[in-house]
Amino acid sequence: MLNLTKSKALWQTAAQVLPNGVTSNFRYWGPEDTRFLERGSGAHLWDVDGNEYIDYRLGYGPNILGHGDARIDEAVIEAVRGNGNIFAMSLPIEQEVARKMSEMCPCVDLVRFCNSGTEATHHVLRVARSYTTREKFIMFEGQYHGVHDYVLFTTMVRNDWITTNRRSPVAVPITSGIPKALHDLVIMLPFNDPETLERVVKQSWQDIAAILVEPVLGNCGGITPEPGWLETIRKVCDEYGIVFIMDEVKTGFRLAKGGAQEFYGVTPDLATYAKAMGNGYPVAAFGGKREFMQHITSGLVHGGTYCGNRVGMAAANATLDVLQNTDALETIHARGRELQNAWTEVFERFGVPFSVQGHPALPSFWFTEKPPREYRDWLQTNHSLYEQVAMGLVERGVLPEPDAREPWFLCEAHSHNDIMETANALEDVMKAVVK
Ligand SMILES: Cc1ncc(COP(=O)(O)O)c(C=O)c1O
Numbered sequence: 001m002l003n004l005t006k007s008k009a010l011w012q013t014a015a016q017v018l019p020n021g022v023t024s025n026f027r028y029w030g031p032e033d034t035r036f037l038e039r040g041s042g043a044h045l046w047d048v049d050g051n052e053y054i055d056y057r058l059g060y061g062p063n064i065l066g067h068g069d070a071r072i073d074e075a076v077i078e079a080v081r082g083n084g085n086i087f088a089m090s091l092p093i094e095q096e097v098a099r100k101m102s103e104m105c106p107c108v109d110l111v112r113f114c115n116s117g118t119e120a121t122h123h124v125l126r127v128a129r130s131y132t133t134r135e136k137f138i139m140f141e142g143q144y145h146g147v148h149d150y151v152l153f154t155t156m157v158r159n160d161w162i163t164t165n166r167r168s169p170v171a172v173p174i175t176s177g178i179p180k181a182l183h184d185l186v187i188m189l190p191f192n193d194p195e196t197l198e199r200v201v202k203q204s205w206q207d208i209a210a211i212l213v214e215p216v217l218g219n220c221g222g223i224t225p226e227p228g229w230l231e232t233i234r235k236v237c238d239e240y241g242i243v244f245i246m247d248e249v250k251t252g253f254r255l256a257k258g259g260a261q262e263f264y265g266v267t268p269d270l271a272t273y274a275k276a277m278g279n280g281y282p283v284a285a286f287g288g289k290r291e292f293m294q295h296i297t298s299g300l301v302h303g304g305t306y307c308g309n310r311v312g313m314a315a316a317n318a319t320l321d322v323l324q325n326t327d328a329l330e331t332i333h334a335r336g337r338e339l340q341n342a343w344t345e346v347f348e349r350f351g352v353p354f355s356v357q358g359h360p361a362l363p364s365f366w367f368t369e370k371p372p373r374e375y376r377d378w379l380q381t382n383h384s385l386y387e388q389v390a391m392g393l394v395e396r397g398v399l400p401e402p403d404a405r406e407p408w409f410l411c412e413a414h415s416h417n418d419i420m421e422t423a424n425a426l427e428d429v430m431k432a433v434v435k
Contacts, residue, residue, distance in 0.1 A: 336360025
């Protein structure tokens with residue numbers, strides 16, 4: 001067992017001043033297991049008890065180059081030292097970052113900056129609603145779009161079964177505190193199901209402002225879109241005047257320089273970005289085609305005290321520079337394929353049903369006979385075994401997210417040696433678990 005003495009003591013004092021001792025519910029692993037960190041460097045983390053981990057969470061994705069990357073840190077420090085951070089006025093660097101995004105991302109003519117993925121999806125829905133003068137939007141089972149009230153919905157599940165028919169899923173709030181009125185604005189549909197999407201849009205298009213899609217189910221193990229799925233979304237949006245929003249908070253600048261829209265060759269109307277664009281510094285954006293984004297100039301509110309702050313802009317400028325002009329993404333993708341091959345080799349030795357899938361920058365494995373193609377399939381995978389395996393890895397200094405819905409994240413700093421150590425740890429865990 002890892003020694004967590006200092007983390008446990010810190011949790012006791014933290015819980016006196018922070019609910020559950022944490023600043024985000026997702027960081028609470030219980031009083032005995034919630035970890036406090038000392039530092040991160042490259043693909044490695046050290047907790048306050050001195051335990052070292054190979055990090056495959058990367059802060060849920062942002063650290064695309066690795067923790068504390070000197071190219072980014074130095075650009076940020078240089079930018080802010082003695083210069084101040086926010087002014088309620090514009091900085092020249094904003095247009096540099098916007099220009100880079102526009103060069104890299106197929107849908108982006110115009111950009112607005114914000115500070116988190118939550119803000120980005122919140123603003124972008126307002127643009128779509130204002131543009132179409134409609135109020136509802138479609139989202140898909142297994143997706144996550146942040147913590148604002150419009151999107152904190154999931155599909156009804158009991159004992160790992162979705163209790164409602166896939167032709168007519170029922171959206172339920174993920175949390176208390178969501179106004180009932182918002183429920184009426186969400187249409188929840190299954191992912192990778194063109195027939196259901198087309199039928200529902202045909203029936204209800206007059207009310208639908210947007211289809212909001214994670215192109216890869218980055219909050220459900222990284223399930224990928226089947227050929228034709230994103231194309232169908234594009235087609236129905238064109239046919240019925242609906243705004244196609246791709247939530248690229250996890251996939252942006254990770255699947256390809258231009259994100260999932262470049263990788264899958266389907267261009268949305270609007271897209272949201274956060275995580276990888278700042279290598280861990282707080283910065284986010286939404287952007288898209290001129291026709292929609294220009295709408296912001298006539299009677300539509302977007303703003304925020306911290307939008308376009310110098311720290312975020314310097315981080316984004318330096319990170320996008322690296323991603324645009326070096327082969328960082330090729331390195332990450334090659335390392336991800338190496339990891340996927342290592343998983344396959346280990347699991348084959350243990351004869352458990354498994355499936356290794358996903359884009360190599362955002363891969364996952366599942367214990368199942370049948371590779372999941374949507375959230376309903378994922379629920380049928382053996383995710384309690386997954387969680388057991390993940391916690392076994394954590395004990396051995398390899399850190400994926402124990403919640404099986406979260407894929408693994410690769411960064412430029414992951415080395416061949418990290419993958420080998422990960423494979424050895426997995427072999428060890430499987431020996432202990434598959435008895
Ligand atoms: C696809 C997607 N959209 C939006 C968000 C919300 O981003 P943030 O946590 O920065 O608010 C997330 C966060 O994981 C996400 O995965």
